[in-house]
Amino acid sequence: MPSGEQTAVKYYVGVDVGSASVRAALVDAFGTVLAHAEQPIQVWEPRPDHYEQSSADIWAACCSVTKEVVRGVDASQIRGLGFDATCSLVVLDKQFQPLAVNSEGQHHRNVIMWMDHRAASQVQRINATQHRALNYVGGAMSVEMQPPKLLWIKENLPESWEKAGYFFDLPDFLSWKATGVTARSLCTVVCKWTYTSDRGWDDSFWKMIGLEDLVKDKYEKIGNHVLSPGEAVGNGLTPDAAKDLGLPEGIAVAASLIDAHAGGLGVIGADVKGHNLPCENQPITSRVAMICGTSSCHMGVSESPIFVPGVWGPYFSAMVPGLWLNEGGQSATGKLIDHVVRGHVAFPELEAKAAASAHSIYTYLNSHLDLIKKSLPVGFLTVDLHVWPDFHGNRSPLTDLTLKGMVVGLTLSRGLDELALIYLATIQGIALGTRHILEVMQAAGHDITTLFLCGGLSKNPLFVQMHADITGKPVVLSKEVESVLVGAAILGACASGDFASIQEAMAKMGKIGRVVQPNHEHKRFYDKKYKVFLKLVEHQREYRSIMNS
DSSP: OOTTOOOOOOEEEEEEEOSSEEEEEEEETTOOEEEEEEEEOOOBOSSTTOOEEOHHHHHHHHHHHHHHHHTTSOGGGEEEEEEEEOOOEEEEETTSOBOOOSTTOOTTOOEEOTTOOTTHHHHHHHHHTOOGGGGGBTTSOOTTSHHHHHHHHHHHOHHHHHHEEEEEEHHHHHHHHHHSOOOEEHHHHHHHHOOBTTTBOOHHHHHHTTOTHHHHTTTTTTOSOEEOTTOBOTTSSOHHHHHHHTOOTTOEEBOOEEHHHHHHHHHTTOOOTTSOOTTTTSOGGGEEEEEESSSEEEEEEESSOOOOTTSEEEEETSSSTTSEEEEEEESOSHHHHHHHHHTSTTHHHHHHHHHHTTOOHHHHHHHHHHHHOTTSOGGGGGTTOEEEOOBTBBOSSSOBTTOOOEEEOOOSOOSHHHHHHHHHHHHHHHHHHHHHHHHHHHHHTOOOOEEEEESGGGGOHHHHHHHHHHHTSOEEEESSSOHHHHHHHHHHHHHHTSSSOHHHHHHHHOOEEEEEOOOGGGHHHHHHHHHHHHHHHHHHHHHHHHHHO
16 A cells, blocks of 8 residues: 555455356455355266256355355445356246256256257257358357257257246356346357357348247347446346345446456466566467366457467457457366376375375375486376377367377376376376467467466466476466456456456456476477377377278
């Protein structure tokens, strides 16, 4: 606080709905997280590739964690509220009540999660139309977007389709619950629904794919009032929502963001002066924000639209106002690492030894790799072990949800050393996938010099170092580990009017913590690993062609 000033501290609340939990943070105007809370939410998996949640369960968790972080805080100092969430599909009836997205008629299970792949045949038919709208999603729509899910509901749950009154992206559902206003965020409708900032909805697209019903009511069911992220929604927090959340009635509520985009907002605009980074004194178009959790997203911005094959976008103003966004991604990263480690025969031994040493399983694995590497750099331990990481299909840049994971180099060994090696090779496979995405983005016209990482996996030093070494680019970690929550709070700060723009809030509230430099002496090894990586998918396509002939 400057001397002589007695200005009251201003606080903002950020709420983040992830795949498995809801988190909230109390954040000040300098981007410092002062309080943090988390609560798990339920996921149903009634059959393979079907993942469902409950909007009531999610909202209850939002209320619980928000009350916790503002407990004891002077309510008059809380200026704004921002939400982010996974891009899951929420279905409500005409009275705004939950509506089943399953054949069992379980209405409380009214959310089709982002990672649900039930609409595989629907997305195949949508992509076969080659409609111009697909140009803005890398040339092919993902099964994780909303149009194929809507078409699946219409074709498989006609009763729910008939009764449906509103289809929300989860971030927009949250701002509606808080304000009573059904406005949608430009981020969600542009990135997941084919809306464009200049033309709006394209009637011909919805008619061509068999969802002409949505056009008839002037898009009321999917949104005909669109706001920019960070713009104030309605008259702020309603009395009911204020009571539920433990916040003052009428405080500003921001138009929301998808969770990955909130993470991008929280890190990509940070001031990098004095860190000797190639992006210093360069526009933020030289940066990519990588949000790494259950899945990973790679967010790059540009001043003019860049069409990147297999990478979503370009989306205008979907994350940073005035800039075009391209979004690459990997559908399973943190989930894949967990799957590989916990499924190994040596996992019980790992779990016991990690508990005995009072470390997490991943901290223990990292230490174990240091023990077995001897004189080698740790990454070189996988000279004969290679992983193709698309166990849940490829989102970018191959846009092929039918691709499978591959491991080459297995032996009969079953011990902790082998578990550590497959863990390392999996992390390397994910990092090689990031390199693949970045190379395609750069070939299309992006000029990327620096990676900015946030999310749960950014807490793992091995994951971070492998991304620096394999891409050959420095990695910037934010001062606040919870960058996604800072991004959500930035939205609330903008809605409150305390900052003139998103860009100003990003620069003041986003802070750099640590910089991890690539080890250029290892470049030759990782170049060879990358050649093997690309060969793996060639071989997979070749053997599938043989089997299908």
